[in-house]
Amino acid sequence: MPLTVLLADDHAMLRSGMRAIFDTQPDLQCVAEVADGRAAVTEVARLRPDVAVLDIRMPKLDGLGATEMILSDPANRTKVLLLTTYDSDEYVYRALKAGASGFLLKSLPPEELISAVRVAARGDALIDPSVTQRLIARFAVSLAPPPTPPGLELLTAREREVLLLIAAAYSNAEIAARLHVGDETVKTHVSRVLSKLGLRDRVHAVAYAHINGLVRARPH
Amino acid sequence: MPLTVLLADDHAMLRSGMRAIFDTQPDLQCVAEVADGRAAVTEVARLRPDVAVLDIRMPKLDGLGATEMILSDPANRTKVLLLTTYDSDEYVYRALKAGASGFLLKSLPPEELISAVRVAARGDALIDPSVTQRLIARFAVSLAPPPTPPGLELLTAREREVLLLIAAAYSNAEIAARLHVGDETVKTHVSRVLSKLGLRDRVHAVAYAHINGLVRARPH
DNA sequence: TCGGACGTCCCCCGTGCGGGGGACTCGGTT
DNA sequence: AACCGAGTCCCCCGCACGGGGGACGTCCGA
Structure with a gap:
């Protein structure tokens, strides 16, 4: 059976673009398109797709808030991929903390978006390389032993x-x-x-x- | 000018396989092959390739130790990609702490290895999705506020x-x-x-x- | 061989600390 | 009206703590 996907973005143009990308894949089925975060949350709860692809900037409720609501439901089985135009560290931390399965830039090539959906669906996670770089730096300092205290x-x-x-x-x-x-x-x-x-x-x-x-x- | 790559793995078969993969790309040039970690460190210092692809399990000095030696040199400009057959959390943490630009499984498709080298060369980083998943979990708890203490x-x-x-x-x-x-x-x-x-x-x-x-x- | 660092043990003395009480004012509840 | 929790202030007492000394043995390097 095909993987079901929900798309959430406030630009209709971008939604249809992504839907076109998914339509090229027989095993991916786009079961819903929504234009804001609140609709994303309710539709995810109703349709229970395998993966939800959310833009971060959306009306009413942004992608981060939607992610938090979706993933805080213990009965939820939908994986969340976040898309953004510009990456900000704060966004990333909040996304990962909420448990998102992916944090990707919209500059991503279409075929990689497809592969990202498959990765998320099987329970793995994927972060844009430009973000990963900074994440590693941050992670490293959080692991680094504190400098020998004075004296x-x-x-x-x-x-x-x-x-x-x-x-x-x-x-x-x-x-x-x-x-x-x-x-x-x-x-x-x-x-x-x-x-x-x-x-x-x-x-x-x-x-x-x-x-x-x-x-x-x-x-x- | 092409990107220069150093390969380090104790299996000659795997090295020639990877070299064959890189040879299909005009802009990638494999400038050295070594079979252990110590040789990797000295050759990186001598040839200063753009990217070093290191296996974790190697004689004399393993890939993690080599990574630490290479990246602890402030004059170093070589990026390090680590390859491993089995992923262990401890490996990952040590690799990221040392500042590796990538942590990949050997099951990686050849074309993705190529793309990984390009990603590393431009200063970004890349982690295998199966590892990323656990990394996020770990990162999330490190960001999580401590639970309200009892009493x-x-x-x-x-x-x-x-x-x-x-x-x-x-x-x-x-x-x-x-x-x-x-x-x-x-x-x-x-x-x-x-x-x-x-x-x-x-x-x-x-x-x-x-x-x-x-x-x-x-x-x- | 002689020091010096380290670890161990001892005494005196002042004081900050913590427990035990009690008491007063305010605000909000019943 | 009576009540109670929170915050404030007060007294006494015992003691662990920290500073000031000094002393002794061991080990190591000068």
């Missing part, structure tokens, strides 16, 4: 160990038990950590450790 | 305000000055925050706030 290199191994335990909100006595040393020893380490890092008290130490990424916040 | 809804507006100041490592006296209230008042708020959240002391409160994303760590 950390002054600490000995033991002191860093103690700092991590402070950051985990352990008391001196708890740290002592955990390291199997006396609590007076821990006090010494703590004092050295504070003075070496220029911190007033252990509360500042906890903040320092977390802000500088010494403690991994809820693992993603 | 936070028990706090009044004022108490939340105080909690944020505690998280910023302010002392009771400093919080009092900042809020223009007496320090006895602050003590009351702090006590309520601690008991409502089940925290032992302000140190735990600082850790709680940071772990639950109430305080934005170094903005990316």
Whole structure:
């Protein structure tokens, strides 16, 4: 059975152009054309096409908002491809966050649009190369380890160990038990950590450790 | 002038296959074939091709390591496309982090490999659709706001305000000055925050706030 | 061989902190 | 009217904490 497609764009000319492209493919069937985002949402809910191709700029509800509404429905099985004339980073992030299966520029060659629909239908995703480039850069920094915080290199191994335990909100006595040393020893380490890092008290130490990424916040 | 390409793969058969593909394109010139990662790095440094196509599994130095060495050189202008038989998330992350311009599966149709080289050469990037899908999912969660931490809804507006100041490592006296209230008042708020959240002391409160994303760590 | 860094343990002392009370004002609900 | 939650201020008490000292052993490099 053919893949069903919904087209959403406020320019009738562009819609008929895309429909013509799909009509060249026997296994692709364009089951609806709409001119705004709200209509796209309702028609997707009614017809449940395999793929919805949405322009970002549309009246009443833009393509991003429509995408969010469509994909936030847990019963939905329609994949969403977003089309845009100009790419903006904000658009991309919002689109990907909403779970779009594609983010493409309208300059895309017709045959690639067809292949994009097939890619989306089988559950994969596709991003325009010019956007991918910037996405990688952004993704890389989000993976990059935080730069070594200032002053950390002054600490000995033991002191860093103690700092991590402070950051985990352990008391001196708890740290002592955990390291199997006396609590007076821990006090010494703590004092050295504070003075070496220029911190007033252990509360500042906890903040320092977390802000500088010494403690991994809820693992993603 | 033609685009120059370097091929790196430990299978001679695959190299000659790819070379044959490139030879069908007048504007693509395969300037070198190497069989391991170390050779790839030195040849890229010597020949400075426009694009290097690297297999991930290679002797001596794998494609990821080679990518990192190539792209860590600030004088480098060669773009890197990575090829792999099986995709693993870890591979992808490392590749993107290193700054690769592409991450493709060997199942890729030949004509798409050609187009990928052109995409990379012009500075854009390209990721295999099956990988993109998972990348989006991962990217989305990295953008997702942290879920509302447990217990936070028990706090009044004022108490939340105080909690944020505690998280910023302010002392009771400093919080009092900042809020223009007496320090006895602050003590009351702090006590309520601690008991409502089940925290032992302000140190735990600082850790709680940071772990639950109430305080934005170094903005990316 | 002598230092110096590191890790360990000890004492004193002042104070910020947190728990336990209580009390007052406001605003909104019943 | 009575009530209650939120915000404000006050007192007392115990204690963990942090700064100031000093001391001792080990290991390593000068």
